[in-house]
Amino acid sequence: xxxxSRRAWIGSGAAAAAAAARDSLVxxxxxxxxxxxxxxxxAHAEGKQTLRGYPFVNALDEAxxxxxxxxxxxxxxxxxxDGAQAVFATSFGHFDPFTLNVxxxxxxxxxFHCGGLWQPARHPQNVGVxxxxxxxxxxxxxxxxxxxxxxxxxxxxxxxxxxxxxRNINTFTMGARSVxxxxxxxxxxxxxxxxxxxxxxxxxxxxxxxxxxxxxxxxSPRVIVQMAERRGIFANGYQFNQSSMAxxxxxxxxxxxxxxxxxxxxELLRAGKSVSDGSIPRRLTGTLKDGFCRLSPxxxxxxxxxxxAVAEASxxxxxxxxxxxxxxxxxxxxxxxxxxxxxxxxxxxxxxxxDWLVEGVLGxxxx
Amino acid sequence: MQADVAMEEWGVVLxxxxxxxxxxxxxxxxSLGECLTEKSGKINLGMEGVLLMGAMTAFAVSDQSxxxxxxxxxxxxxxxxxxxxxxxxxxxxxxxxxxxxxxxxLFGSGLAFFFGKQFVAPMAPQLPLIDxxxxxxxPAIHSALRISPLFFCGIALGFALHFVFQRTRWxxxxxxxxxxxxxxxxxxxxxxxxxxxxxxxxxxxxAVGGAHMTLYFPGIWSEGISGxxxxxxxxxxxxxxxxxxxxxxxxxxxxxxxxxxxxxxAAGQAGYYHLFNxxxxxxxxxxxxxxxxxxxxxxxxxxxxxxNG
Numbered sequence: 001x002x003x004x005s006r007r008a009w010i011g012s013g014a015a016a017a018a019a020a021a022r023d024s025l026v027x028x029x030x031x032x033x034x035x036x037x038x039x040x041x042x043a044h045a046e047g048k049q050t051l052r053g054y055p056f057v058n059a060l061d062e063a064x065x066x067x068x069x070x071x072x073x074x075x076x077x078x079x080x081x082d083g084a085q086a087v088f089a090t091s092f093g094h095f096d097p098f099t100l101n102v103x104x105x106x107x108x109x110x111x112f113h114c115g116g117l118w119q120p121a122r123h124p125q126n127v128g129v130x131x132x133x134x135x136x137x138x139x140x141x142x143x144x145x146x147x148x149x150x151x152x153x154x155x156x157x158x159x160x161x162x163x164x165x166x167r168n169i170n171t172f173t174m175g176a177r178s179v180x181x182x183x184x185x186x187x188x189x190x191x192x193x194x195x196x197x198x199x200x201x202x203x204x205x206x207x208x209x210x211x212x213x214x215x216x217x218x219x220s221p222r223v224i225v226q227m228a229e230r231r232g233i234f235a236n237g238y239q240f241n242q243s244s245m246a247x248x249x250x251x252x253x254x255x256x257x258x259x260x261x262x263x264x265x266x267e268l269l270r271a272g273k274s275v276s277d278g279s280i281p282r283r284l285t286g287t288l289k290d291g292f293c294r295l296s297p298x299x300x301x302x303x304x305x306x307x308x309a310v311a312e313a314s315x316x317x318x319x320x321x322x323x324x325x326x327x328x329x330x331x332x333x334x335x336x337x338x339x340x341x342x343x344x345x346x347x348x349x350x351x352x353x354x355d356w357l358v359e360g361v362l363g364x365x366x367x
Numbered sequence: 368m369q370a371d372v373a374m375e376e377w378g379v380v381l382x383x384x385x386x387x388x389x390x391x392x393x394x395x396x397x398s399l400g401e402c403l404t405e406k407s408g409k410i411n412l413g414m415e416g417v418l419l420m421g422a423m424t425a426f427a428v429s430d431q432s433x434x435x436x437x438x439x440x441x442x443x444x445x446x447x448x449x450x451x452x453x454x455x456x457x458x459x460x461x462x463x464x465x466x467x468x469x470x471x472x473l474f475g476s477g478l479a480f481f482f483g484k485q486f487v488a489p490m491a492p493q494l495p496l497i498d499x500x501x502x503x504x505x506p507a508i509h510s511a512l513r514i515s516p517l518f519f520c521g522i523a524l525g526f527a528l529h530f531v532f533q534r535t536r537w538x539x540x541x542x543x544x545x546x547x548x549x550x551x552x553x554x555x556x557x558x559x560x561x562x563x564x565x566x567x568x569x570x571x572x573x574a575v576g577g578a579h580m581t582l583y584f585p586g587i588w589s590e591g592i593s594g595x596x597x598x599x600x601x602x603x604x605x606x607x608x609x610x611x612x613x614x615x616x617x618x619x620x621x622x623x624x625x626x627x628x629x630x631x632x633a634a635g636q637a638g639y640y641h642l643f644n645x646x647x648x649x650x651x652x653x654x655x656x657x658x659x660x661x662x663x664x665x666x667x668x669x670x671x672x673x674x675n676g
Contacts, residue, residue: 034487034590064480064590155633188632191644196592198644200585201390201626205382205633208507210374223585226490230586231510245490364637 025085025270027051027262028078029061030071032091033194039220039239040193040256044090044114046240047258054266060084067093075102079109086110086269088262103127110275112265114258118282128275130261130284132292133346135171136317137254139324140295140310141236142175144251145213146183147306148234149176154185155206157216157224159193161365163354165217168238168254170358171324172215177360179309186211187363193219203227213251225250234301241296250299260291287346289318331356332363375634378507382633385511386626387619388518389584393418393593394618395521396576397600398607399528400569402614404450405604406532407565408545408558410673412468413453414573415597416475421446421574423483426581426588430491438491439578446574447567449475454566458559464673472597479590486588494582515583517575524572525615532611541565545669573597599651606654608667617654624650 027048035045041063051059060082065074071094078084079102087109089099095116103111103124111127118129145154154176158165173185186209188202195218203214203224214228215221215236222245228235229246237243237253261284273279286292295314298307316322325346327338337356344350355365397414404411411417421442429438449471456467497519500512531538543551544558544565551558576596581588603621607613628643642649 034484036485036487037589038487063484186633186635187637188629189640190629191641194589194591195594196585196587196589197390197580197594197596197625198629201382201386202629202633204385204510205378205626205630207510208378208381208385208630209633210507220589223587223589226586231506362635362637363632366638 024058025056025266026078026083027057027059027266027269028075028082028084028087029059030065030074030078030087030089030091030094031061031063032067032094033064033219035061035063037220037240038222038242038245039218041090042220043240043256044088044258047256047260047262048088050259051262051266054263056270057266065091065094067091067098069098071098072102075099075111079106084109086112086265088112088114088265090114092116100124100127107276110269110280112275112284125276126274128280128282128284130265132256132258132261132290133285133287134254134256134293135167135346135351136288136324137293137295138168138171138238139175139178140314140317141215141252141254142172142177143179143310143313144298144302144306145172145215145234145236146176146179147303147309148251148301149180149183149213151210151212152180152182152184153209153211154183155203155209155211155214156185156187156361157199157202157206157214157218157221158187158189159218160191161189161355163352166354166357166365167351168217169361169363170354170356172236173358173360174324174329176213178313181360183360185361185363187357187361189363190218196223199223200227204231207231207233215253237296243296243299246299248299249301250296251302252298253296255294255296257291257294261286285347288314325351330359332359332361334359379627379630379634379636381507381511382630383623383626386630387623388511388514389622390625391618391622392515392517392521392579392584393576393596394600394603394621395525395615396517396579397573397597398603398614398618399521399524399611400572400576401601401604402569402607402609402611403528403541403572404566404569405609405672406545406669407541407562408548408669408671408674409454409457409562409566410464410468411450411453411471411566411569412465412598412601413449413471413475414570414601415593415595416472416479417446417449417570417573418475418577418580418593418597418600419479420449420475421577422581422592423479423486423577423588424574425578426491427482427486429493429582430486433492435492435494435582438582439494439575442574442578443571446577447571449574450567450570451563453570454563458563483588483590487590490587491581493586494579496583515579517579517583521618522615525611528611542669545671548671573600576600599647602651602655605668606651609669610667621647621650 031041033041051057095113116129176183190198213234216224225235225242225245234249235246243250323343325344327342328340329338424445425438425442428441429435496513500509544561548558624646
């Protein structure tokens with residue numbers, strides 16, 4: 001039995017994998033939750049699936065990788081056993097220190113993280129980050145909500161008051177109010193990314209308060225969309241296409257399209273480029289225009305008028321004539337946040353510090 | 368504006384009341400199940416695992432067969448099986464109930480996550496509701512009064528268990544097994560068999576509580592669905608002093624507390640949401656401290672709780 005030790009067995013497996021890896025580009029993906037959550041993780045898993053269209057790529061993935069040292073284990077296995085040349089870590093908590101540690105130990109492998117903040121002084125050179133700016137899509141989604149509401153009250157179930165979530169609440173509200181300035185948005189913070197029972201309670205309470213369009217920003221707002229359908233009100237999704245949860249009341253939603261990003265990386269890596277020597281950008285970001293994100297297909301109750309208005313606004317955003325962060329913009333306490341005449345692009349880093357809710361939102365960012 | 372304020376205040380009351388009805392069901396079934404188990408002298412901390420396994424099984428079976436009732440039945444059976452494993456393990460004199468229970472939490476939740484992977488997908492057929500609110504023009508009231516039949520079953524079960532413990536021969540034997548197994552054995556009561564039955568039935572009930580979560584509220588299967596409700600319900604039994612009627616009251620209280628944070632925020636009380644969201648947990652701690660200290664100990668506990676012999 002000595003001759004068949006586990007180590008030797010794994011070693012031979014790794015050699016075979018490495019041999020296979022020579023003819024194809026092996027990419028590894030790790031997700032923080034299940035691949036079929038109809039939310040954040042599924043959006044990434046679908047992105048990885050589009051790599052099937054690239055015959056030179058062999059893409060592997062692992063779901064529900066915890067944000068612990070187990071993430072290092074998973075990435076390590078992809079590198080040593082499957083010969084992965086690049087690893088994509090998609091959950092925020094995978095970045096520091098887990099991805100960074102594995103990157104330090106494997107300088108010849110490239111690491112890409114979704115949403116991490118790379119610091120030149122402290123972090124290894126073979127780590128890149130990528131992210132999308134979905135504000136404009138939230139704005140368009142909010143416009144449809146603005147056309148649909150009868151009570152002029154919109155509900156938003158949010159996980160945490162962090163800048164990314166606040167940007168979505170604000171742009172959604174701004175989109176809705178661009179159609180009808182009497183609209184207000186009520187926000188309920190649940191406190192974490194996946195809390196199905198509390199999300200359902202929050203949705204139900206908002207419906208009790210007379211809102212008639214419900215949306216949210218959680219790991220997967222499918223509970224929110226489903227509760228809206230049950231209460232007979234409209235729903236806008238987020239992260240991924242959730243129309244299946246609300247066949248009657250679904251309007252649209254802002255969803256990620258990571259396939260664009262992963263395809264881009266696959267092409268760059270095949271051409272022998274690397275983030276260490278700067279031939280792959282350290283920070284790869286994009287917006288609606290770049291196809292990083294998009295609107296979900298419209299539901300059956302979206303009016304032709306709303307369709308047309310959103311199509312026009314979308315075209316204007318893409319050609320640059322509609323800037324959604326154009327001053328004056330006040331927060332909901334009346335303070336001027338973006339001065340008249342000032343316009344911030346969605347990629348402006350100033351917006352990453354957002355800690356306020358825009359005029360028309362009922363809620364507070366501090367607890 | 369006046370009407371808005373009235374609506375907001377009403378909304379909180381309604382939200383908490385409706386939350387007490389729909390949110391109490393998992394607490395109700397788990398705590399009654401645990402109450403039955405503990406009355407016989409066993410502790411089953413593994414209820415968290417049973418709850419998750421019940422939730423997953425109900426959703427999976429409902430999805431595959433198209434019948435939510437079949438899902439409910441399957442959940443009860445799977446729960447009972449987990450209960451049998453726990454009871455079987457802890458029969459041995461040197462196996463500690465609490466340690467085995469913690470192992471069962473990990474086992475049950477791991478199993479549920481493993482088999483539940485493919486069921487994270489959309490929706491399974493849901494349990495039908497009893498519509499008591501069709502008289503109301505307000506959609507909020509109407510929705511609050513669409514009540515799951517499991518709620519009424521749970522309340523009835525609380526009364527039934529109370530009756531069984533107080534008035535029936537079998538109830539007396541369960542209590543005897545829990546209070547003093549040696550004395551019970553000496554008059555010929557089959558203690559091991561009674562404990563096995565109570566643990567199996569208790570876990571079966573708890574699994575029905577899990578089925579409620581995936582077949583009505585919130586009506587999906589997700590790995591984060593329980594949020595520790597199984598463990599809180601075990602604590603709730605201590606607070607209810609092993610009295611099924613008090614379990615019912617405590618479950619309603621916890622269900623309502625769970626809805627307090629979201630409904631206050633929805634009504635415009637935006638601050639301190641972390642505090643209000645924590646109310647079920649704060650309540651658990653506060654009640655435990657209160658009930659344990661006033662009488663200098665936990666009165667009403669079965670005499671041989673958690674001891675083998």
